[in-house]
Amino acid sequence: MKTHTLLMPLDMHLHLRDGVMLENIAPLTAYSFSGALVMPNLVPPVESKEDVIAYKERIMAAVPNDYFEPYMTLFYKNYDKKFLADVAEEITAIKLYPAGITTNSEGGVSSFDIEEMRPTLEAMSQLGIPLCVHGETDGFVMDREAEFMSIYELLAKNFPELKIVMEHITTKAAVDMLDKYPNLYATITVHHLLLTLDDVVGGMMQPHLFCKPIAKRPEDLDALLSVALEAHPKVMFGSDSAPHPRSKKESCGCAAGVFTAPIALQLLCEIFEQFDKLDNLQAFVSDNAQSIYGICPEFKEVTLEKRPFVVPESYSNVVPMYAGETINWAIESVD
Amino acid sequence: MKTHTLLMPLDMHLHLRDGVMLENIAPLTAYSFSGALVMPNLVPPVESKEDVIAYKERIMAAVPNDYFEPYMTLFYKNYDKKFLADVAEEITAIKLYPAGITTNSEGGVSSFDIEEMRPTLEAMSQLGIPLCVHGETDGFVMDREAEFMSIYELLAKNFPELKIVMEHITTKAAVDMLDKYPNLYATITVHHLLLTLDDVVGGMMQPHLFCKPIAKRPEDLDALLSVALEAHPKVMFGSDSAPHPRSKKESCGCAAGVFTAPIALQLLCEIFEQFDKLDNLQAFVSDNAQSIYGICPEFKEVTLEKRPFVVPESYSNVVPMYAGETINWAIESVD
Numbered sequence: 322m323k324t325h326t327l328l329m330p331l332d333m334h335l336h337l338r339d340g341v342m343l344e345n346i347a348p349l350t351a352y353s354f355s356g357a358l359v360m361p362n363l364v365p366p367v368e369s370k371e372d373v374i375a376y377k378e379r380i381m382a383a384v385p386n387d388y389f390e391p392y393m394t395l396f397y398k399n400y401d402k403k404f405l406a407d408v409a410e411e412i413t414a415i416k417l418y419p420a421g422i423t424t425n426s427e428g429g430v431s432s433f434d435i436e437e438m439r440p441t442l443e444a445m446s447q448l449g450i451p452l453c454v455h456g457e458t459d460g461f462v463m464d465r466e467a468e469f470m471s472i473y474e475l476l477a478k479n480f481p482e483l484k485i486v487m488e489h490i491t492t493k494a495a496v497d498m499l500d501k502y503p504n505l506y507a508t509i510t511v512h513h514l515l516l517t518l519d520d521v522v523g524g525m526m527q528p529h530l531f532c533k534p535i536a537k538r539p540e541d542l543d544a545l546l547s548v549a550l551e552a553h554p555k556v557m558f559g560s561d562s563a564p565h566p567r568s569k570k571e572s573c574g575c576a577a578g579v580f581t582a583p584i585a586l587q588l589l590c591e592i593f594e595q596f597d598k599l600d601n602l603q604a605f606v607s608d609n610a611q612s613i614y615g616i617c618p619e620f621k622e623v624t625l626e627k628r629p630f631v632v633p634e635s636y637s638n639v640v641p642m643y644a645g646e647t648i649n650w651a652i653e654s655v656d
Numbered sequence: 657m658k659t660h661t662l663l664m665p666l667d668m669h670l671h672l673r674d675g676v677m678l679e680n681i682a683p684l685t686a687y688s689f690s691g692a693l694v695m696p697n698l699v700p701p702v703e704s705k706e707d708v709i710a711y712k713e714r715i716m717a718a719v720p721n722d723y724f725e726p727y728m729t730l731f732y733k734n735y736d737k738k739f740l741a742d743v744a745e746e747i748t749a750i751k752l753y754p755a756g757i758t759t760n761s762e763g764g765v766s767s768f769d770i771e772e773m774r775p776t777l778e779a780m781s782q783l784g785i786p787l788c789v790h791g792e793t794d795g796f797v798m799d800r801e802a803e804f805m806s807i808y809e810l811l812a813k814n815f816p817e818l819k820i821v822m823e824h825i826t827t828k829a830a831v832d833m834l835d836k837y838p839n840l841y842a843t844i845t846v847h848h849l850l851l852t853l854d855d856v857v858g859g860m861m862q863p864h865l866f867c868k869p870i871a872k873r874p875e876d877l878d879a880l881l882s883v884a885l886e887a888h889p890k891v892m893f894g895s896d897s898a899p900h901p902r903s904k905k906e907s908c909g910c911a912a913g914v915f916t917a918p919i920a921l922q923l924l925c926e927i928f929e930q931f932d933k934l935d936n937l938q939a940f941v942s943d944n945a946q947s948i949y950g951i952c953p954e955f956k957e958v959t960l961e962k963r964p965f966v967v968p969e970s971y972s973n974v975v976p977m978y979a980g981e982t983i984n985w986a987i988e989s990v991d
Contacts, residue, residue, distance in 0.1 A: 461874055462858040463798070522857060523797040526866045526910035535857055539796055573906050573975075575861035640908075 323627040324653060325590055325599055329355040329618040331610045332585065334488055334508045334559025336360050337380060345637040346564050347383040349583040353652055355618035356390035358559065361416055362425040366396035370408040388619050394453065397430065399437060402444035413614060414451040422457050423533045424563065424577060433472050435479050442480045451484035451614065457534055466534050467494040477502035484613065489513065489561040491534040493544035499555050506613050508559030509549050511588045512579045512642055517542050528575040529640050532563065550596050552604035557613060560585045564639040580641045584632055590625045590650040626653035658962040659988060660925055660934055664690040664953040666945045667920065669823055669843045669894025671695050672715060680972040681899050682718040684918040688987055690953035691725035693894065696751055697760040701731035705743040723954050729788065732765065734772060737779035748949060749786040757792050758868045759898065759912060768807050770814050777815045786819035786949065792869055801869050802829040812837035819948065824848065824896040826869045828879035834890050841948050843894030844884050846923045847914045847977055852877050863910040864975050867898065885931050887939035892948060895920045899974040915976045919967055925960045925985040961988035
């Protein structure tokens with residue numbers, strides 16, 4: 322039977338939430354990934370050194386062994402350099418949200434005044450703290466990411482020493498930015514390598530495929546696939562796996578977020594194999610992130626096997642992407 | 657208090673379904689409209705003279721008085737002239753669905769082979785039977801209507817004596833076609849005068865605003881408003897009000913259709929007043945349709961009043977658009 326082994330898989334954009342949800346879902350990622358960059362948009366957000374340390378402790382308490390590293394992030398605000406120097410060793414990045422743009426982002430940045438942000442972003446540059454960005458404006462839903470490109474350009478030009486990660490990119494416009502500025506990087510989710518808006522609202526309306534940024538046009542999907550499949554060195558896997566209880570997804574006014582953590586590696590094998598690019602998956606799912614972030618993850622060897630795997634209908638009260646459907650790769654062993 | 661009176665309002669695109677659903681919803685339209693063009697996409701579709709007569713009888717049995725005229729339609733197939741001549745007096749139009757493109761359209765047209773369709777469409781031209789078309793391809797969801805324009809052009813050029821109604825148009829591309837061919841007309845829904853894709857998936861996902869064709873971009877909304885508000889003589893109101901039981905809307909895999917029949921006139925008053933175009937509403941909601949179809953509807957005088965009206969949470973088991981929200985016009989009297 323065909324197998325494929327991945328070393329130290331990393332999920333460089335993950336929502337673990339808190340409380341019971343954290344306890345239910347963190348073990349799923351800890352099982353198959355060496356580490357994950359954990360988003361700070363809790364309620365209230367993670368915005369102090371104490372918050373970071375306490376959240377990391379809660380995550381470690383929720384996972385069954387110590388072969389998993391939560392790479393912590395701080396919720397972006399205009400912080401002073403003293404604070405940043407003090408918190409630097411506890412965090413891997415700072416995550417910036419435009420205010421109100423997605424789940425629990427109300428306390429984010431409401432205007433991109435570069436001069437107001439300069440002290441913080443210069444301190445981050447000097448301390449080597451990368452900036453992760455949810456890059457959407459509040460414009461028309463299909464244009465929000467493309468409209469944000471001018472802000473990426475502003476940030477990239479003004480802070481050439483700052484590593485800026487365009488998170489969960491969904492458009493050709495964002496792909497085209499990658500080679501334009503040396504300090505711009507990107508994460509790509511697995512669902513954005515599979516979906517267009519057609520899958521979300523082209524037939525029936527599919528709440529479990531509804532996320533922000535929303536899946537875009539076929540030509541955008543093609544652009545994302547092109548850089549992911551070649552494992553473009555500035556691109557990393559980040560699932561943006563975002564659990565919501567079933568009741569918040571299958572209701573009038575469905576929350577945004579696709580839950581992929583426990584099926585991400587299987588789906589990635591399926592996609593990369595389909596395009597005969599399995600050899601590039603290691604770089605996309607680990608090596609590139611190690612280089613970009615300068616991290617050395619815990620050793621973990623995950624072997625996947627090409628055999629039918631029926632995606633569970635739910636993981637506790639969270640419905641995963643493709644629930645009940647069969648995918649062609651399964652996790653065979655984790656060492 | 658400000659009032660506005662409409663004479664013989666007509667809904668030139670309506671889904672009345674059958675059975676209990678028909679009994680529940682037909683009276684809502686019969687109350688405030690003089691007549692409605694009733695879509696034939698039942699299961700199985702309305703495709704014989706007997707079907708038409710029997711369906712009309714079921715509709716009339718479901719409405720409480722005789723001041724309402726259901727204008728009947730036949731489901732398009734390639735019919736021969738003898739059949740069409742025989743059925744002509746029972747129908748107002750024939751409705752063409754591309755196969756599988758929307759609810760109960762599986763038996764529709766699967767390829768637009770003009771020569772295969774020619775005998776039917778020439779007979780319709782000679783008999784003066786208009787062709788109503790659901791104009792969408794099976795392409796990417798945001799492009800389906802624009803892609804269909806070449807088929808409208810093909811039909812309009814090949815059958816210059818055939819009245820062709822572009823149903824429930826949603827794009828600037830369709831609006832631009834109106835003045836290009838003398839035999840092309842259009843219906844516009846009330847929800848497409850209010851919504852863009854932003855309202856459907858830009859914040860939370862909103863199943864009760866999900867329909868086919870899906871609401872498009874802001875520039876499309878502007879184009880639709882421009883011809884509706886001026887009551888362009890080739891444009892008519894057609895609600896495309898499409899009831900589904902609540903269980904089919906608020907679930908995983910939500911059905912397409914917005915239910916507006918009982919609130920359409922109120923919303924139209926609100927929109928036309930907002931743009932200071934109330935004087936044009938009579939043409940949009942009745943006079944244009946009378947001219948285009950050559951119909952003389954039953955007398956009905958509907959007076960609306962500008963006062964707050966809370967949209968009911970449901971009509972039997974059907975949730976209307978804007979359920980629970982307040983709109984600014986209410987029906988005051990119907991004579």
